[in-house]
Amino acid sequence: MPDDQYVALLVSSEGDKAVGPIIEFMRRTGLTSGCYAYKFRVKSKEDLIHKKNRKTQEKPHYKLADITDVVGVRLVTLFKGEMLSTYSKLIDILASNPADTQLLHTTPEEIIVYRGTSAFDDLANEIQSITEAKFEAPNFVSKTSAEGYSSIHIICRHIKNINELNGSGYQYHLPIEIQIRTVFEDAWGEIDHKYGYVIREGKDAGSPINNSPHILSHLKVLKDFTDACMDYAECIRKEALPELLDLTTGTTKTISVASDEDILQRFLSMGIAEEFVQRYIEARSLRDEAADESGAIHDGRITAASKYLQAADLFSSLCNELTRGDFAISLDSGGKLAYYYCSMNEALCLMSTNLPEYMNAAIDKYSFIEAHYKNYPLAKMRLGQALCKAGRLEESIEKLRQAGSDFRELGAKSQEEGVWSDNLPRADYEHMAFTQPKILGFTLWKKSQRPGFVSVQEKADLYFEAYETTLKCLDAKEVDARRYFDVQNNLLYYCVGFAYCAPKDDVRLNEIRSKIPDLLDGMVTKGGGTDQMRIEDLDTVFKAYAFLEDPKAKEIARDLIQRCLRKDANLVTTLRISIAEVAQEYLDSGTIIAI
Helix, strand or coil: CCCHHHHHHHHHHHHHHHHHHHHHHHHHCCCCCCCCEEEEEECCHHHHHHHHHHHHCCCCCCCHHHCCCCEEEEEEECCCHHHHHHHHHHHHHHHHCCCCCCECCCCCCEEEEEECCCCCCCCHHHHHHHHHCCCCCCCEEEEECCCCCCEEEEEEEEEEECHHHCCCCCCCEEEEEEEEEEHHHHHHHHHHHHHCCECCCCCCCCCECCCCCCHHHHHHHHHHHHHHHHHHHHHHHHHHHHHHCCHHHCHHHHCCCHHHHHHHHHHHHCCCCHHHHHHHHHHHHHHHHHHHHCCCCCHHHHHHHHHHHHHHHHHHHHHHHHHCCCCCCCCCHHHHHHHHHHHHHHHHHHHHCCCHHHHHHHHHHHHHHHHHCCCCHHHHHHHHHHHHHCCCHHHHHHHHHHHHHHHHHHHHHHHHHCCCCCCCCHHHHHHHHHHHHHHHHHHHHHHHCCCCCCCHHHHHHHHHHHHHHHHHHHHCCCCCHHHHHHHHHHHHHHHHHHHHHCCCCCCCHHHHHHHHHHHHHHHHHHCCCHHHCCHHHHHHHHHHHHHCCCCHHHHHHHHHHHHHHCCCCCCCCHHHHHHHHHHHHHHHHCCCCCC
16 A cells, blocks of 8 residues: 555646646636636645645544545636536536546536525525536535635546556546636635634634634625625626627727628628627627737736637637537538637637647647638638747748638639628738738748758748748738838848858849848838837847948947846846847957857
8 A cells, every 4th residue: 555645746746747638628618718717726745645634633534535626726707697607517518528528427526515695696506406407416515604605616536547546446536626606705715715714623723823813803894895796796797788788889899900890790690699799799809908918028928828818718618609519510601600700719819828838729729720611711821820839830831821822812813803702801811911921931030040950051042032921011901000110120130131141152142132221221210210129120220230331230239238138128038138149249259140
């Protein structure tokens, strides 16, 4: 029989491995889609030992294998009414045993409904009814908490059987405790756990640990306030819900992208329910909020990633609603178009997090879309973009080239006939006219930076192709000043890169050299001078001046070093350190060591 130290370490380690796939499974199946937030944790070896030792004082035969909350997941809703829908989704998942499940297909081990002091009706009866509709004789318990705590706790098991802990006729699956509560209850619970934790045994049982004895009274008052907030929020939700379903009030104007108005009207004309369209609008609004925050530093980027994932959950839920989890079910034309836009948005949100664990999920989603919507060029372009971010450059370049060929062919046909199809609306065409060559040019450049994979001649060819490809961005209509400046930066960078690495007898060299002064002058003029430029843009200007052997190169090199490394810099990254190193080498030796 393994000792407790070994068992606790094994169980905790298996929990660490399992929690990521569990959360991704919950996201993919739409369980988290209606949640304001979700959290998770795994008990450490020390936590498991401590809990076992504490429990054995009450139950002498208590074992580590009896602990039921090795993995903890908390699903937090904004409103009390949303707790029921979240719980219902969980029960459906446990009962239906979906593909690639992470949860054991069996009756929940235990379901506890903690009843608080909220003015709204107790949820226990409804929760029991939802459970009994799927499982016979579930282990259901309803409790009243002395502190007024309200939450739903469900104990289920992970799909994997841990062989090392198997006894005679016994299989051990990691226990997962899933809690569902409102944001108000969650906030109070965190404060209560931090300051109201009490001694459990002995003459001082019931007293707060390391805190004033009056803390419990204060926490009780705080609980009354949070319950009132929860009830009032529910009143607001019930009052507002009818208006949220009315699209005639102008709520579609919250979407800032003009093309979205056309998409929404197309949904309605094809018979998509107004309530579904409203939730699509809300998901797009959340995605736009994340995009606005993604340029912020530090916490802003973390917040943006979190919002992108929440938006992805909402789009995933809409996809699941359309197909009931089975895409093989035939969709009518309206449903197929709605599924396309919802799944494209979900994948874009996953890709926009720039987190490796979600990038692969985005690639899988885009690959699925491309396979089922073969004549939709935007899907190919987005798949190519995701592959580039994942470092799969050859595949990325192939998809991006296919997307470019397809959208130009379809666009020319639509312009000739004067009719734009669902697989390439005018807005998608105009978007791709700028974005596809810019992304392809960047991917070609990225391929040129792989040391040992390309020769000097191949590197020069890739720079030249990146330049010629990116030139096509300038054919796009209504390019705003910021995006135009970005393209000018890329064009100048590719020209300078080609000029540095191309053989002296390359027939293209004189042509490219002649472009550099005009591109450089345009960047400095349109950028408002070098003092106003971003560091990455200033780096391009510095390298262009260095190539032209202009004395300004040294002045800008010194400025770059100071801006990259100064203590009050907003974000000192490895990229900026690299920029500073190249600038310093130029000051020391007069040469550029990397481009």
